[in-house]
Amino acid sequence: MAAITHLSSEVISIILGNVSVSIKDVVSFASTCKGFHDMINDDNVLWQNKLYQRWPDLKRVYNKRKYERHINFKNEVKASVKCRKELWHYVEQMSDLHYYKDDLSDSDMKDFDSLFHLEKGAYHMNYYFVIDELMSILAQSPRESNLTHRYYVKKLLRYLQQCRLKSIWQEFINYPEEQQILEQAATIVAQWYQPRKHVSYSRVKASLTSIAQQVLECLKKEHSEHSIFSTPTELFSFWENNNIDDNQWNIKEGKQIIDTLRKVLFDEVGFCGWLCVDPAITSQKYTFIDCVLEKKNGNAVSLAIVFHSVARRLGIRCDLISFPSHFFLSWKSKYNTTNPEDEECFYIDVLHRGSILTRNDCPKIRGTKKCPIANFSTYNKTSPTEIMLRMINYLQMVSRDKRTELRSLLELQHLIEPDNIDTIAQLGRYYIQHHMDLSDLMVKLIEIQNNSKNSRCAEVRRAEMMLNKFRNYTKHLPYNIIRQKENKEKRR
Template identity: 40%
Template structure:
């Protein structure tokens, strides 16, 4: 009888209990199957399903609110079903990727086209399916050891191979979505194309593995603006800003304003307060030593660390100042990297007032034409002729950030996944400002990675249709590039079938083993081997292979290094590492699904290619550990 007590409770009480945050979606489903009465209560409560939906996927609440779907009549049980179904299909797609693509160094967008049906409304998917899938992938990346409510194994992201391909899926997913978002952005009236939105787009495109939210970025900027107002209140409690209604602040937040809203004195009081809060209290600063670190160009990371390049610091400053009714303009010349202009000449009744320039890279110092330091050894003031230039638009500023990102992506200080980063930046540049030279650079990357060129060829064909908009010289470059890519496309050979590698006595090591280079001392992991050197004669001459003790007639190993590079190394230069540790290489999951603590375990595809290696690897490690223990004992 006691077991039936809950049935006699009013349905509202049962729903209230089930809304407890400790109960999962699976708990509620199991509860509803206890009897017909409970099944009816659970399935007829739209309120319960709504609570359960956002309890299970809390990040989606922001999406429903910003998309203004929160107050629409929604069948939340159906919403849960669609979300679960979409995620299940995504995981099935993910699990199949290694068997399809393990021979490919990288994947082009055209190879993900069959994924479009899962998230593109034009293909018949749910309007918010993109957010369901990106939320699932974001969660898996952050929390790899959880399980889902629909019994699909979500801890697959502890599987290195699934994680490797999951990152490729999320890159395609988010960048495909962002292409549509970019078209919407550039279609907005110029007054609504704010710098912070453009900068957020850059951060989202270049960091697909992160959940970069404009709402979160905007909230941080709002908070700094509020801190500035509080500081201003203490210094100047009678300032006119404190009589402005909230509706006006909201307008300034979302629109580029034409004029300062204050007189010269009050404008300077606001900018002084902003500099105090931003550069003194919150310690934002320009970092010249890390100028070409990618992170310094991403507004989310600048707001998190307080360190940035002049462009991103200028965007932060302008975005906060605009929220406070101060009109700022980025200079439309090379000074975009050094200054932003506080144009207070348009303030009411102050037509002859001098403009001030803020050096955001050096703690927000104010300068004028008279006090401006000579920058970079220039004999003339670099802002002397500012007024002959138009203010830079958000699209122009984004283009300059992209240019800086390309330089940063080519730096040698960040080798790991450098080619993928450069590819992503070039594809971004191609999106915002298509150019034959950029496409040619992309083509070289695609060819080096044996990637499909179809998408680049299509881009060139579209550019050819608008040749009247392009100079004759540039048209010739486009045509030459198109012809080059066509020839390369024809020369791409179909993938070879996997050839099994049978072990021979001369091969001492196996795939998955952690090794140390005898000469250079770096750590690495073996991903493949040949019984003898199979490189070209030119490569062997360049690497002085004939000077090795055993020359080319010894096993050579493909290895991944901890710095993100890969090499082809002679057996005589490798030795088992005494301190096994994981290798930080972006492609590790292409070959292995797990790190055992002593070695990497090959995934199904790699194990098929080297069918005898796993057993040999285990036996070798046992012998090695026994010998070490015997040595330590003696």
């Protein structure tokens, strides 16, 4: 019988690459002799296969790194194992440190930052390793997992995802206005609210681009002479990633694109609008852009974003216009003209299969008999930030009785409008109710006071009163925490 040393390195690699052979088995085999150690140490394909076998969800992350000349997958495996061990050490300590608390403040998880923050020396892939491990824990059946660990893993996952999204948001608001595109703003809301779900912005973009391609195919059948078919590819790429300040076509060709888009979106793809606003039977899924693109069912805001994003990819500018209980898309053939009011204005109603309203139509909003638009051709388009706040308001309505979700939404609202006193008050009320840290809110209130030019204005006085209230609470916080801890000890 031939000894294993007589086998070629290719055959040994195939054997070790089998799914039944674990990473630990490979390491043990490599330690048997120097020859095997050198052979396995240099087999980058083997280590890549073992990484993907053990953590299959990481494959999509590494596929995005194809631009790199070389990835040492053995080092990636070692870093992944090390990171996950450190994560579990942290999770196992959390119960002893925080078991008596109703909810965890972000400050309670600051020690966790060193595990994934590059600024604190973390390995550049640690964020993805931690996300993968936390997701895999939550994917297990609750009956098969430690419920205490599961509870803290949910807290850590929410914190980790929101730390990343705070950075993404800061980048977004620093973009020039033409690069603040609506689908990215909508994706940030979906990612923030759904920390346990992989909501991919690249997948959202791909879905919208796919619909735009369907529109082009349909348009070619009906209007093959349209100017869009002589448009350079680079221009389509620009429209995909930038807001456009004017329509690229004359009124005839613009209407042809819009009519084809309506047909494809509502007849062929099957999108439809959700009219009900009763929180007892409505659902968040009608707001999240990933869910709307998947289920083809959305409320006025989400459908308007989809319509707008596809239209922009086809060189059509249509602005979102907000009404108290509805959203419309406005469209003119030209915006950059000497007398903008001379251009006829149309309104697209996405809740009614994209029907187009003209000056002679009256939008049926809250039973009004007259068109609520004072001047039909004059309006203020809704910015991405305003759209996000509208989505948050809707989600707050349908999440009224869900404590964790309400906190998450208030924190997102505070991120978007950091100087909004009402949001700070609501968030502070939640933190006080659950004996949480108020230091970040207090810093913001001091900042509002210092930045105000008029020390007597109502907002500054409100900030001062709220700051005094928070300071008074903070003085008594240690006593409240001790009482809370004692009560939980008694219940145990």
